[in-house]
Amino acid sequence: MTSNPPIRLMDRYREELVVRHYARRTIQSYSHWVKRFLHFHGLRHPREMGAVEINAFLSHLATEGQVSASTQNQALSALLFLYRHVMGVEDVDLKGLVRARRRQRLPVVLTLEEVRQVLDHLEGSNQLIAKLLYGSGLRLMEALRLRIKDLDFQQRQLSVRDGKGGKDRVTMIPERLIRPLQEHLKRVKEIHRADLERGWGAVEMPQALEMKYTNASREWSWQWVFPQAQRWKDRTSGRQGRHHIDPSIVQRAMHTAVRTAELSKPATCHTLRHSFATHLLERGQDIRTIQELLGHSDVKTTMIYTHVLNRGPTGVLSPADLL
Template structure:
């Protein structure tokens, strides 16, 4: 029986290649690679081709019973391993059987009152972090959706935000509150000036998924494809090595919201996601039907 091809890509490289071919985000790619590493190490570095459903079940149960991971973490590990076997190794998995499932905490989402929202925004310094927080509350966006917004996604004339490739890979349209039009437009003038300077210096090309980059070769430097909230610093693209400006860091926004909640003496555990929950709750209290809210917020 012939041995493995010495020139074949290594397992983790194959995981990365398939993630990129399927247009997965870099965040997902890193997470899946980490889970493959943990799975292999759990089984004493045995190659996954020599492991089966029982071994997958043992690892997932270990995460719940020994590592006490959250249910969402266990589900991410399961998704990564299904991806590894079915998309990378070409192995159709059978029934995994019963798993020790991580407990899902039965907690009601935290919701701020309108007065608390006003105090939180008043405590946020002017700038992109405050604009992002306004979009989380005013448009019901997830933080990741707000950070990935491109300039062309903002429809000021129609008062809408077009969310592309949201959770579950779905697109949707939500509202863009009129009170945000002027501050966003003023902010975008500064971003555009920065982008034009970057272009002159040869670093004005933004990341685009491969399919879009191939279809529109010049899109990477076009203004409408730029991030609404670019990073204040240039960095090396971890995939291509190109120097470019990625979108703003999620941790910077999360830290700003936490600090503002502390400064406003809000006793509730207020986070970026709290603003999204508050958006839905306040619309519901104003008489908006649940179906409309679900359409605006997405899955």
């Protein structure tokens, strides 16, 4: 028995995910679940296991691990990918699988005044990012992965590239954020110019574009809107560059702002996106437009925001209000 999962197997697994253009975070999560699956069964090779072992592992996650339904589904997807695309097994019998119960939870939504309070307790890039989450309906990673070329100030819109589900979409740039963003980009440009003078200034390029456009990684249009403060360094090649701000920095700042504002709601960065959608509905914006702005595949996903309106989902007046 070896002490680690088969290295070559995991390398092949990650390669198959990369070839199919899975997001970096998805690759990390899927690899994590495959390793847990192998360790759960004593590091046996997947070819020695099948549906029985998959069912046992997933049922263990639901009963002993108490994981959410979405987490169990992600683990299942990771294992199905392993067997279908790496092991060549198309049909996996999942009869008898104990599934985690999916709970329908309403999103946490802040009032307009609560949003103001939270934003007032943020500063610098963290505040600007939070304003984009609320003003444009972005997910946190969508905001952090914005590049200069994705911002169109003339049309007052920004492009989200390769968002959740690998989809692109266009959403608005709030009018009052245009000048702060432009001032912010002036400072970013100075940082980029200084990096170039020192022989660096390259950013990571999506997929295989770096091989196709060898100098594009140093061009201004491809730089991150929110670059990290320190350059990363490749220990092997010595190459340096800047990645975007780490999401944990913004998440910690948001947590501190919510606590300082003394809000009773468990608000996170994603709460600002929920508030964006709900406040648009309150102002009478049609659900289909909000669906497009949020990038939801199904309008049913967007419909959940109708349940958190002060008026209720159908605008029914409570009889208590007539007393």
